[in-house]
Amino acid sequence: MSADVELDCRDLPCPRPIIELAKALPGVPVGGLLAVVARDPAARYDVPAWCRMRGQEYVGEEAADDGAPRYVVKRLS
């Protein structure tokens, strides 16, 4: 699925992908989608946990074109 904002954090170790998510969120319209591509295995758990802690919606995980995990978040507030 396409997102309003796309972050490439392929080669960043956690917590950097989560930090980038937090920085990018204000640029996403409420109700819009924010996607982050991250290879770090911690992102699989930390993106949903960040959504829970920050009151955003975790939409799910997909694979990017090169197979890297891509996590999609919906801005709720």
Next chain:
Amino acid sequence: MSRTTEVYLDSASSARLHPAARDTLLAALERGYADPRRLHGPGRDARLLLDNARAVVAECLGVRPDEVGFTSSGTEGVHRGLLGLTTATGRDGIVHGAVEHSSVLHVVQWRDSPAHASIPVDADGVVDVDALAAAARAAGVGAVALQAANQEVGTLQPVDALDLPAGVPLLVDAAAAVGHVDLPRRWDALTASAHKWGGPAGVGVLVVRRGTRWTNPFPGDDGLDQVGGFPDVPAALAAAAALQAVLCEREEVAARQFAQVERVRSAAAALPDVEVVGHPVQRLPHLVTFSVLYAGGDEIVAALAREGYGVASGSACTASTLEPSHVLAAMGALTHGNVRVSLSRDTTDEEVDGFCAALARVVGEIRAGAGL
């Protein structure tokens, strides 16, 4: 860089030797060198010390001396205990909680079986015991493993509420719990580790109740007397002395630690975007874990060390595998920025308050450094 004055807040990894263990160890090193199977004087001395160690550990755990075996570690106790149960039942399948110690998970990976099942936990880390009991009824299940308390988040498991079918034995890994809380009563085999309660490292305990079918899964006979080969008699006796001493002071120490941990929990939860992990009440008295959003576990551990506090972390960047903690992952908790604090028996209120203040400084500095 560590200071000599560093406050040690990692007793759950390995506790400082209890003074009672030190005295006993030094005395036993002089007397306990011989082979306890020999009939000469030094052999009989070693036998006396070993039997004494077993008797004391048995009394402390509420079991019979001939039900107690000493292994070389808690991990070896789990390996021999679990594989010995499945070998005896002839069914390789192991049903276990998702947050068990890696020694349990390694057994499951090592002895492949389609009947293995990992049972999920709730957000506090409590294993669903009804699901565990249901899974234990499946064909091919030879044993169940459930910890007494979780080693990373301190949550106590409702072991005595577990209603297992007849013929499926339960191994309780009590390594995190022994010396800190009352132990579960309904189990067939139990394991523990002396260096977690203030005994020396290199002494594990495997208890197998009489009437439980258990077969040594590794070369050797089926007795528990010298289960892993020639025993370290002085260390076993020192471990027993430490356990006895720890249980004598437990009520007072545990009450103090429970309140101290409550202060750490409150201080951590009061920081922005810090989540305290684990059950708030049904927990070990001395251990607390929390995760700090936007901070690396290695960064926090290093920064706290510079402030003079030694703590552990379950974050991937601090693990040899570079995988995040399976415990935090199973709970749906944040895996980065994780800190585990475990108090020693003599940790003071001043040290706890000093740690809380240092934590607030460190978290603020790391967040500012990340541009947040």
